[in-house]
Amino acid sequence: MITFLNSRREGKINNYDNFFLPADDLESGKEFYGNVLGLSTKFDFSEKGFIAFKVGEQEPAIILKDTRKFPAAKPTIWFVVNNVREKYEQLKAKGVKFLSEPFQIPTGLAVEFEDPFGNRLGITDYRR
Numbered sequence: 001m002i003t004f005l006n007s008r009r010e011g012k013i014n015n016y017d018n019f020f021l022p023a024d025d026l027e028s029g030k031e032f033y034g035n036v037l038g039l040s041t042k043f044d045f046s047e048k049g050f051i052a053f054k055v056g057e058q059e060p061a062i063i064l065k066d067t068r069k070f071p072a073a074k075p076t077i078w079f080v081v082n083n084v085r086e087k088y089e090q091l092k093a094k095g096v097k098f099l100s101e102p103f104q105i106p107t108g109l110a111v112e113f114e115d116p117f118g119n120r121l122g123i124t125d126y127r128r
Contacts, residue, residue, distance in 0.1 A: 011090055013079040016060045017124050018052070022073035023064040026051055033062065076112060078122040084109035087123050104128075 023029040026046050033039050039053035042061045049069030052061040065073040081087040084102045088111055092098065102111040105124065112122040 011082075011087060013081055013087075013123070015080045017078035017080045017122075018061050018063050020063050020065050020073070020076040020078070020120075022067045022070070022075065024067045026064060026066050029064040033064070074120045076120040076122055078110065078112075078124050081123045081125055083127065084111060084123055084125045091123075 026049075030041075030044075030051060033053045034041060037053075039055060039062070042052040042054045044051045046066070049066035050063055052063040054061055067073050088098065088102050091113070096113050098111055098113045099120075100111060102109045106128070108125040108127040110122055110124040112120055114120050
């Protein structure tokens with residue numbers, strides 16, 4: 001219980017959210033991740049440029065992002081925080097350069113940035 005409480009403190013990263021991978025052909029992605037690797041589909045929003053695959057019983061998914069709809073897509077890891085706006089301001093004050101302002105997603109807010117090596121990361125909350 002103590003570990004759980006400490007991990008939920010304001011301003012902390014609580015968990016992984018999702019892993020985004022660019023894909024130039026979602027149908028090939030469905031074949032590979034679904035049929036070759038045997039992952040089940042978590043959701044399929046191919047018309048919006050996304051398809052997600054469950055990994056076991058984990059909440060975080062592998063989400064393929066269609067590069068025809070999102071040409072700047074890069075492999076990206078998102079983390080869950082309690083409040084995106086608060087964490088955004090904290091990280092900005094520490095010099096993190098964000099790729100955009102926080103934006104709405106179906107479950108809350110999200111925003112992406114890159115680490116000093118060009119790896120893309122993001123934060124999201126479930127406040128919606």
